[in-house]
Amino acid sequence: MSAETQIREVALRAREASYELALATRGVKDAALHAMADQLLARAPEVLAANAEDVARAEADGAPANIVDRLRLTEERLSGMAQGLRDVAALADPVGEVVRGSTLANGLELRQVRVPFGVVGMIYEARPNVTADAAGICLKSGNAALLRGSSSARSSNAAIAEVLRDAVASGGLPADAVQLVPGDTHDSVKALMRARGLVDVLIPRGGAGLIRSVVEESTVPVIETGVGNVHVYVDRAADLDKALRLVLNSKTQRTSVCNSAESLLVHADVAHEFLPRVIEALQEEDVTIHGDTEFCHFDGVVAATDEDYATEYLALEISAAVVPDLEAAIAHIRRWSSGHTEAIVTEDLAAARRFTAAVDAAAVMVNASTRFTDGGEFGFGAEIGISTQKLHARGPMGLQEMTSTKYVVTGDGQVRE
Amino acid sequence: MSAETQIREVALRAREASYELALATRGVKDAALHAMADQLLARAPEVLAANAEDVARAEADGAPANIVDRLRLTEERLSGMAQGLRDVAALADPVGEVVRGSTLANGLELRQVRVPFGVVGMIYEARPNVTADAAGICLKSGNAALLRGSSSARSSNAAIAEVLRDAVASGGLPADAVQLVPGDTHDSVKALMRARGLVDVLIPRGGAGLIRSVVEESTVPVIETGVGNVHVYVDRAADLDKALRLVLNSKTQRTSVCNSAESLLVHADVAHEFLPRVIEALQEEDVTIHGDTEFCHFDGVVAATDEDYATEYLALEISAAVVPDLEAAIAHIRRWSSGHTEAIVTEDLAAARRFTAAVDAAAVMVNASTRFTDGGEFGFGAEIGISTQKLHARGPMGLQEMTSTKYVVTGDGQVRE
Numbered sequence: 001m002s003a004e005t006q007i008r009e010v011a012l013r014a015r016e017a018s019y020e021l022a023l024a025t026r027g028v029k030d031a032a033l034h035a036m037a038d039q040l041l042a043r044a045p046e047v048l049a050a051n052a053e054d055v056a057r058a059e060a061d062g063a064p065a066n067i068v069d070r071l072r073l074t075e076e077r078l079s080g081m082a083q084g085l086r087d088v089a090a091l092a093d094p095v096g097e098v099v100r101g102s103t104l105a106n107g108l109e110l111r112q113v114r115v116p117f118g119v120v121g122m123i124y125e126a127r128p129n130v131t132a133d134a135a136g137i138c139l140k141s142g143n144a145a146l147l148r149g150s151s152s153a154r155s156s157n158a159a160i161a162e163v164l165r166d167a168v169a170s171g172g173l174p175a176d177a178v179q180l181v182p183g184d185t186h187d188s189v190k191a192l193m194r195a196r197g198l199v200d201v202l203i204p205r206g207g208a209g210l211i212r213s214v215v216e217e218s219t220v221p222v223i224e225t226g227v228g229n230v231h232v233y234v235d236r237a238a239d240l241d242k243a244l245r246l247v248l249n250s251k252t253q254r255t256s257v258c259n260s261a262e263s264l265l266v267h268a269d270v271a272h273e274f275l276p277r278v279i280e281a282l283q284e285e286d287v288t289i290h291g292d293t294e295f296c297h298f299d300g301v302v303a304a305t306d307e308d309y310a311t312e313y314l315a316l317e318i319s320a321a322v323v324p325d326l327e328a329a330i331a332h333i334r335r336w337s338s339g340h341t342e343a344i345v346t347e348d349l350a351a352a353r354r355f356t357a358a359v360d361a362a363a364v365m366v367n368a369s370t371r372f373t374d375g376g377e378f379g380f381g382a383e384i385g386i387s388t389q390k391l392h393a394r395g396p397m398g399l400q401e402m403t404s405t406k407y408v409v410t411g412d413g414q415v416r417e
Numbered sequence: 418m419s420a421e422t423q424i425r426e427v428a429l430r431a432r433e434a435s436y437e438l439a440l441a442t443r444g445v446k447d448a449a450l451h452a453m454a455d456q457l458l459a460r461a462p463e464v465l466a467a468n469a470e471d472v473a474r475a476e477a478d479g480a481p482a483n484i485v486d487r488l489r490l491t492e493e494r495l496s497g498m499a500q501g502l503r504d505v506a507a508l509a510d511p512v513g514e515v516v517r518g519s520t521l522a523n524g525l526e527l528r529q530v531r532v533p534f535g536v537v538g539m540i541y542e543a544r545p546n547v548t549a550d551a552a553g554i555c556l557k558s559g560n561a562a563l564l565r566g567s568s569s570a571r572s573s574n575a576a577i578a579e580v581l582r583d584a585v586a587s588g589g590l591p592a593d594a595v596q597l598v599p600g601d602t603h604d605s606v607k608a609l610m611r612a613r614g615l616v617d618v619l620i621p622r623g624g625a626g627l628i629r630s631v632v633e634e635s636t637v638p639v640i641e642t643g644v645g646n647v648h649v650y651v652d653r654a655a656d657l658d659k660a661l662r663l664v665l666n667s668k669t670q671r672t673s674v675c676n677s678a679e680s681l682l683v684h685a686d687v688a689h690e691f692l693p694r695v696i697e698a699l700q701e702e703d704v705t706i707h708g709d710t711e712f713c714h715f716d717g718v719v720a721a722t723d724e725d726y727a728t729e730y731l732a733l734e735i736s737a738a739v740v741p742d743l744e745a746a747i748a749h750i751r752r753w754s755s756g757h758t759e760a761i762v763t764e765d766l767a768a769a770r771r772f773t774a775a776v777d778a779a780a781v782m783v784n785a786s787t788r789f790t791d792g793g794e795f796g797f798g799a800e801i802g803i804s805t806q807k808l809h810a811r812g813p814m815g816l817q818e819m820t821s822t823k824y825v826v827t828g829d830g831q832v833r834e
Contacts, residue, residue: 022777
C-alpha cells in the first residue's frame with residue numbers, strides 16, 4: 001500500500017472519530033483522560049519493555065548519552081505523563097465557548113462558538129512523552145490526533161498509543177481519536193504533509209530543520225513552533241543588578257529550550273560598568289561569549305560573526321554586542337530575531353513602551369526572564385508548543401489555540417432584500 | 418531584474434513601512450483613510466481614463482459583457498469606493514486591543530495585545546474596487562499591503578494605487594504602505610507566494626482555481642477564502658412557507674456570490690408536499706434543477722450526477738435530493754460541503770441543535786438565508802473576504818481578523834527557579 005493510501009485511510013478514520021469527539025461532553029472527555037492516565041500506570045511494564053527496545057537500539061547505534069536519556073522512560077516519567085493527562089482533565093473545555101455574539105437589526109441571533117479543528121497532525125522528535133501529552137491535549141480540545149514521532153522512539157510510541165487507544169475506547173469514545181501515523185519512512189511524513197482536506201492542521205515540534213521542512217513542503221495548514229533566537233537588551237536605564245540576574249537566568253537556567261537567551265545587547269552608556277560584571281558571571285557558568293569588538297577587549301571572549309548573531313545555540317554559548325542606543329537595539333533585534341521572545345531590562349517607562357511597541361515577537365518581556373514564555377508559566381495549564389508564526393496562534397498554545405470557531409446564526413425566516 | 422528580486426525589493430519596502438504603520442495612532446490612520454477617499458474623488462478623471470484603457474482592451478479581446486461590466490468604473494462606483502474607505506475610518510482600531518490579561522502568581526503582568534501582521538499580500542481578480550477596499554482595510558489594521566490584481570485591470574489598479582499612495586504620504590504615513598506587485602506575469606505571483614519571511618500572510622480572492630493554486634504553491638501562510646458549495650436542508654419539521662422563501666432567497670437573490678445556495682436537501686416526510694411547490698417556484702425564477710430520482714419525477718428537472726453535488730454553480734442552477742432523515746442530510750453535507758455556509762429550515766429545537774452541532778462550516782444557519790454570511794450583514798463594518806479554512810479566521814474577516822497578537826510581560830526582575 002502506498003504511503004498516500006495509508007495516510008488517507010488513517011485520516012478518514014480520524015475524521016470519523018472527530019465527528020464523535022466534537023460532540024463529546026466535557027464529562028466524557030475528562031473520564032477518558034483519567035482512564036488514559038490510569039492505564040499508562042497500570043500497563044507500565046509493557047510500555048517500559050517497549051521503551052527498553054528503543055533505548056537498546058539507540059545505544060547500539062551509538063547515540064549520544066543526552067539523546068538516550070531523552071528517549072528513556074522510567075516509572076517516574078510515566079507518572080509525570082499520567083499527571084499531565086489529569087492536569088488536562090482539570091482544565092476548562094474550550095469547545096462550545098461563545099467567543100462573541102450579538103443580535104442583528106433584523107433579529108438574527110449571531111454567535112461565534114469555539115469548535116475543534118477536526119483532525120490534527122503532530123510531527124515530533126525524540127521524547128516519547130509527547131505522544132501522551134499531544135493525545136491528551138487533542139482529545140480535550142475535541143480533535144482526533146494523528147501522531148508521528150521519531151523512528152528512534154517507535155516501540156515506545158506504539159506501546160503508549162496502544163494503551164491510550166484502549167483507554168479512550170473504554171471511556172466510550174472512538175479509539176481512532178488517537179492514531180500513530182503508519183510507516184517509518186519519510187514517505188509517510190510527506191504523505192501526511194500533503195493530506196490537505198484530510199488533515200486540518202499540522203504542528204511540527206522539534207529542531208529547526210524539521211520545522212523548516214514541514215513549513216516548506218506542507219500543503220496542510222501548519223502552525224510553526226519553537227525556534228527562538230532570543231535577545232536580552234540591557235538599556236541605559238537598567239538596574240544592573242536585575243540585569244545581571246535576568247541575563248544569567250535567561251541564558252543558563254536551562255539551555256536546551258527555545259525560550260532561553262541566545263544574544264545579549266548592552267547600551268553603550270552602561271557597557272563600561274556592566275560588561276566586566278556580566279562577562280565574569282557568564283564565564284563562571286561556563287558560557288562561551290561570542291562578542292563584538294567591545295566585548296572582545298575582555299579575556300576569553302571570542303569574536304562574533306553574523307552567523308553567531310543568527311544562531312540559536314541551545315547551549316552554553318551567547319552572542320553579544322554593545323549598541324549605541326535603544327533604536328540600534330531594536331534594529332539589531334529586527335534583523336536577527338526569530339520572533340519568539342525578546343526582553344528589555346530598563347527602569348525607564350518610555351524605553352519600555354518603545355521597546356514593547358516596536359519589537360515584533362510572540363512575547364516581549366520587560367524586566368523579566370525570557371524563560372517565562374511558556375504555557376505553564378502563563379497559566380494555560382497545558383501547552384502543545386510555542387507558535388512563532390503570526391497566523392492563528394502566537395506564543396504558547398493552550399487548549400483554546402487548538403480550536404477553530406464557527407458562526408451559528410438563528411432566525412425565524414429572515415431573507416436578504 | 419528577476420521576479421524574486423523585484424518581490425524582495427517591494428516586500429522590504431513594505432516591511433519598513435509596516436514598522437511605522439504598526440505604531441501609527443488611530444487618528445493618523447483615519448486621516449489617511451479620509452485623504453484616500455478625498456483624492457479618489459478629486460482625481461476621478463485620471464482613474465476613469467486609466468479604467469477606460471482596461472475596458473477598451475477587454476472589449477477588443479472579446480471579453481463577455483458581464484466581465485467588462487465588472488471591470489468598468491464610473492463616478493458612482495468611485496463614490497462607493499471612497500465611501501468604503503470612510504466607513505473603515507469610522508470603525509474601531511483593532512491594534513492595541515487587549516485580548517486577555519492577568520497578573521501571575523509571581524507578580525508578572527501578562528497582556529495579550531492585538532498587533533498587525535506586518536506585510537499582507539492580496540491576490541485578486543477582475544474588480545478594481547478591491548484595490549481600494551484592501552488598501553483601506555490593511556491600513557486601518559496597521560498592515561502594509563502588497564496588492565496583485567488581475568492583469569485585465571492593470572491600468573485602473575495602477576492609477577488607483579498611485580492616488581492612494583499620494584494620499585497616504587500626504588497624511589504623514591509611508592507611501593509604501595500601499596504597493597502594487599510589479600510585473601504582469603505569473604512569475605511575479607509565484608515569487609510573491611514563495612516570499613516566506615518577507616510577506617506575513619497571503620489572501621487570495623477570486624475563483625476556485627486561483628485559490629487552489631495559491632493554497633498549493635504558497636510557502637507564505639495563506640488564508641483561504643470564498644468557495645461556497647452551500648446547502649439548504651428542509652427538515653421534516655420545517656415551516657414550508659418559510660422554507661420556500663429561504664430556498665428562493667438563498668439561491669436567487671444574487672447568484673454570483675459564495676454565500677448563495679447551490680444544493681437543496683428535503684426530508685422525505687415533506688417531499689410530497691414541498692417538492693411541487695419549490696420546483697415550480699425555482700423554475701419560475703429560471704433555475705435549472707439537477708435532482709435525484711424523486712426530483713426527476715417532475716417536468717424540467719434534469720438528473721443530478723456526483724459532479725452536480727460537488728459543484729458551486731454561481732448561476733441559476735441548483736442540485737437537489739430527498740433524504741430519508743436528518744442524519745442523512747448531515748452525512749450528505751459532510752461529503753459535499755466546502756465548509757462555507759450550511760442551513761437548516763426547521764421548527765424542531767432538537768433538529769436545530771443536532772444540525773448546528775454536527776455540521777462543520779464557517780457559518781451554520783437556522784431558519785435564515787445563507788446570503789447572510791457576510792461581514793457587512795454580521796455587523797463587522799468591513800470585510801476583506803470570507804475564510805473557509807479553520808486556522809486563524811473562519812467566516813467573514815473584518816479588521817480584527819487582519820491582526821495577530823503579542824504577549825507583553827512586565828515585571829521587576831522576576832527569574833525562573
